[in-house]
Amino acid sequence: MLDRVEERLARLLADESRSRRTADPRSAVLVAGVAELVQAGAERAHPVICLTGYLAAGGDPAGEDVVAACAALELIDTCLMIRDDVRKNATLRRGIPTLHISHAAEHERNGWRGESRRFGEGTAVLAGDLAVAYGDRIAARLPYPARELWDSLRTERTIGAHAEAAAATEYLDDAWPGQCLDGCGDGCAAGWYGLRHALLIGAALAGRDDLREPYEGYARALHAAWRIRGFLRGGPGFDGDAQFLRDIFFDAEAREKAEETIAGLLARADAAVAAAPVSPRWRTELVAFARRVAGCE
Numbered sequence: 001m002l003d004r005v006e007e008r009l010a011r012l013l014a015d016e017s018r019s020r021r022t023a024d025p026r027s028a029v030l031v032a033g034v035a036e037l038v039q040a041g042a043e044r045a046h047p048v049i050c051l052t053g054y055l056a057a058g059g060d061p062a063g064e065d066v067v068a069a070c071a072a073l074e075l076i077d078t079c080l081m082i083r084d085d086v087r088k089n090a091t092l093r094r095g096i097p098t099l100h101i102s103h104a105a106e107h108e109r110n111g112w113r114g115e116s117r118r119f120g121e122g123t124a125v126l127a128g129d130l131a132v133a134y135g136d137r138i139a140a141r142l143p144y145p146a147r148e149l150w151d152s153l154r155t156e157r158t159i160g161a162h163a164e165a166a167a168a169t170e171y172l173d174d175a176w177p178g179q180c181l182d183g184c185g186d187g188c189a190a191g192w193y194g195l196r197h198a199l200l201i202g203a204a205l206a207g208r209d210d211l212r213e214p215y216e217g218y219a220r221a222l223h224a225a226w227r228i229r230g231f232l233r234g235g236p237g238f239d240g241d242a243q244f245l246r247d248i249f250f251d252a253e254a255r256e257k258a259e260e261t262i263a264g265l266l267a268r269a270d271a272a273v274a275a276a277p278v279s280p281r282w283r284t285e286l287v288a289f290a291r292r293v294a295g296c297e
Contacts, residue, residue, distance in 0.1 A: 053202025217272035
């Protein structure tokens with residue numbers, strides 16, 4: 001099914017690129033930027049989560065709506081990556097120059113009017129807007145329950161991204177992801193809703209509203225376990241102060257306690273799955289999936 005998601009993305013971006021090149025070559029630049037990032041390779045994390053939630057809920061493997069939803073999820077991820085790169089002035093993403101850097105360099109090489117940095121950032125932000133516009137176009141055709149979850153996800157991921165940036169600017173960001181242990185809510189800067197909403201969209205497309213509660217419990221526990229693992233390994237969002245905390249204060253005993261915390265969270269995720277009305281095969285798969293996400297394999 002993931003291959004069909006790849007095909008859907010490739011077809012959309014190829015069609016857009018072809019039509020834009022014919023109408024106005026300048027507009028094709030934005031499409032090319034989005035396509036380059038999407039095609040540069042990624043884990044397709046949220047599409048995989050959505051497919052897992054859908055199939056575990058008994059969804060039809062031949063279904064087209066779930067393929068569309070997964071393509072839309074990848075496009076919103078692309079938008080948020082572009083905006084994050086601009087905000088952090090990152091130079092590389094997926095092994096290639098970030099869009100704001102490449103467009104600023106293009107501006108400077110050509111000696112165009114204005115400031116190269118502002119042109120690069122502005123063009124990158126527009127490419128991000130285009131990615132999420134494509135996602136909205138796809139999601140507009142989803143059944144209402146899934147579309148409602150998509151709209152909620154759009155709002156929460158935007159607010160969450162701002163919350164993260166604002167906390168860092170005000171020196172209020174916490175290197176240790178303790179807030180995730182207490183249970184993340186709406187606007188979580190760490191983005192727990194990315195996991196929750198992807199699962200719930202899958203369940204909604206399978207017509208399984210009865211899975212909302214167990215999927216939410218599973219997502220909360222798994223998100224917290226993933227965040228702690230990210231802290232221990234120095235993953236995205238855990239550099240700077242987090243590295244200082246790990247290197248100076250986090251000794252072997254503290255790491256052992258953190259591993260125990262992860263194990264306890266996975267036990268909570270397992271309990272949520274055990275209570276979920278899904279087949280034994282998918283119950284086993286959800287348990288294994290949690291361990292892959294939490295880095296316990």
